[in-house]
Amino acid sequence: MPTKKLRLLLIDDSPEDRVYIKRLLTIANKATTMTFLEAGSLKEGLQALHNSQFDCVILDQSLPDGAGLDLIHSLRGSGSRVSVPVVFMTGFGDENLAAQAIKAGALEYVPKRELTQHLISRAVLGSIKQFQLAEQALQAEERAKQELNESLRQYRSLVDSVPQIVFTCTADGSREYLNAHASSYTGIRPEEMNLSKWESIIHPDDLDVSLAHWAQALANGQLYEAEYRIRRKSDGMYRWHLSRAVPCRNGAGSIIRWVVTCTDIHYQKAENDRLEVLVAFRTEQLRRSLDEKQLLLDELHHRVKNNLQVIVSLINLQTESLQGPEAIALKDCLLRIETIASVYQRLQFSDRVQEVDFADYAEAILDGIIFSRVGGSSDLEGHVEASPIVLNLDQAIPCGLILNELITNVMKYAYPGGKGLVQLRIENAAPGWVRFSVSDQGIGFSPDSRIKDRQPLGLLIVEGLVNQLNGTLTTSSDLGVTTVVEFPLHGKRAKSAGAA
Numbered sequence: 001m002p003t004k005k006l007r008l009l010l011i012d013d014s015p016e017d018r019v020y021i022k023r024l025l026t027i028a029n030k031a032t033t034m035t036f037l038e039a040g041s042l043k044e045g046l047q048a049l050h051n052s053q054f055d056c057v058i059l060d061q062s063l064p065d066g067a068g069l070d071l072i073h074s075l076r077g078s079g080s081r082v083s084v085p086v087v088f089m090t091g092f093g094d095e096n097l098a099a100q101a102i103k104a105g106a107l108e109y110v111p112k113r114e115l116t117q118h119l120i121s122r123a124v125l126g127s128i129k130q131f132q133l134a135e136q137a138l139q140a141e142e143r144a145k146q147e148l149n150e151s152l153r154q155y156r157s158l159v160d161s162v163p164q165i166v167f168t169c170t171a172d173g174s175r176e177y178l179n180a181h182a183s184s185y186t187g188i189r190p191e192e193m194n195l196s197k198w199e200s201i202i203h204p205d206d207l208d209v210s211l212a213h214w215a216q217a218l219a220n221g222q223l224y225e226a227e228y229r230i231r232r233k234s235d236g237m238y239r240w241h242l243s244r245a246v247p248c249r250n251g252a253g254s255i256i257r258w259v260v261t262c263t264d265i266h267y268q269k270a271e272n273d274r275l276e277v278l279v280a281f282r283t284e285q286l287r288r289s290l291d292e293k294q295l296l297l298d299e300l301h302h303r304v305k306n307n308l309q310v311i312v313s314l315i316n317l318q319t320e321s322l323q324g325p326e327a328i329a330l331k332d333c334l335l336r337i338e339t340i341a342s343v344y345q346r347l348q349f350s351d352r353v354q355e356v357d358f359a360d361y362a363e364a365i366l367d368g369i370i371f372s373r374v375g376g377s378s379d380l381e382g383h384v385e386a387s388p389i390v391l392n393l394d395q396a397i398p399c400g401l402i403l404n405e406l407i408t409n410v411m412k413y414a415y416p417g418g419k420g421l422v423q424l425r426i427e428n429a430a431p432g433w434v435r436f437s438v439s440d441q442g443i444g445f446s447p448d449s450r451i452k453d454r455q456p457l458g459l460l461i462v463e464g465l466v467n468q469l470n471g472t473l474t475t476s477s478d479l480g481v482t483t484v485v486e487f488p489l490h491g492k493r494a495k496s497a498g499a500a
Helices: 015-028 042-051 068-076 095-104 117-160 180-186 195-200 204-220 266-320 325-348 358-374 393-414 456-468
Strands: 004-011 032-039 056-060 086-090 108-111 165-170 175-178 224-231 238-249 255-264 355-357 380-386 390-392 420-430 433-440 472-478 480-488
Touching: 004 015, 004 042, 015 032, 015 117, 032 042, 042 056, 042 068, 056 068, 056 117, 068 086, 068 095, 086 095, 086 117, 095 108, 108 117, 165 180, 180 224, 204 224, 204 238, 224 255, 238 266, 355 358, 355 393, 358 380, 358 390, 358 393, 358 420, 358 433, 390 393, 393 420, 393 433, 393 456, 393 480, 456 472
Parallel strands: 004 032, 004 056, 056 086, 086 108, 380 420
Antiparallel strands: 165 175, 165 255, 224 238, 238 255, 355 390, 420 433, 433 480, 472 480
């Protein structure tokens, strides 16, 4: 195990005391080699400290040419720390003197009259250890300062190279650093970076709002963001900037500074303003166009409705002079015309000018036919089961005419006694396909008979309209008659010919 070596300076005007102290330290520290240099005065002690380095100084207060406290003060120099560990001794045991010595920089105090080998050994070795730890802490602190300064230098070098306004503020909002671009852009020197200077370069119309947002950010510690105009030094022009301030926090969560960036958004702002004006102009154009189209559409609906009404009036006049099958045929024509007219009537009062609610439309047709046949009172009952399906105009009119013919057939042939039920079902047959059916519980028809023998024109109309829809038509008779029509929604290709 290596032997420790210590070099000690013993400053005491009493040779006997110096011998006694050396003997106490040697006996107490046999594993440590101690080399002593003795001085009997303040002058000799200072000379020894000037010529050599020591691990510790053992210093008596009373010296022939001065006081030990004077030597401690001289070791401090211009710094705040004594350059060597000092164990201070006095033969008077004055506690106030001891406090002065410790305050001056001594690390230990030992009264001579209480001197023991344990006490002096502990004071010397403790002072040396304490001094070494302090030295290590100072070295670590110095390294940390150097690293921090280097990091700060690199950070500022990086920030100065950014073509953007960047500055930092303390936790309370005081400006502390301004990058090179900010200084050249605004004309504010870093040493002038205070609130009043910054306020002087913000457009007067934007100042109050920006300051209010900044005060709110400081109060709640949240991200700051605002748009305002900053005056450029080169030409005095105010340009729009987006300013953002991010709070930097320590480990405890407290804000230690703010990092603020100001990005030039002048061109983007001008372009946004131009686009907003253009959008407003185009919106007004579209509104006027829609108003004009709505007027045209209303006029079209009005004219179609009036023309159909004229036709209905003419047919009504004609039926008054006819009896029998001819009158019935004309009344069937009236129902067909009214079916078409009802589509336009619905479109006129709907927000969807090209779409018709099929279920609502079909129920209205059913109710209208029943009412027209019996004057509003009859034992005939209509029932509708429908899924929500929307048809365009090209499909709504053919579907309405098909329903008109099929429901009219039920009322003519299914119930000779005048009492019965007409059922209408509308549903999605498959993805993209619509199925609707008209059923009754009437007399039906025999296998060797055909519906078209009963009403040739009506069946021809139905078949033609189903073909127009690219659909299929099937009829069955079990309990009454059920007619089913399937067609692709919005013009999809029809199923194969054999499909039901």
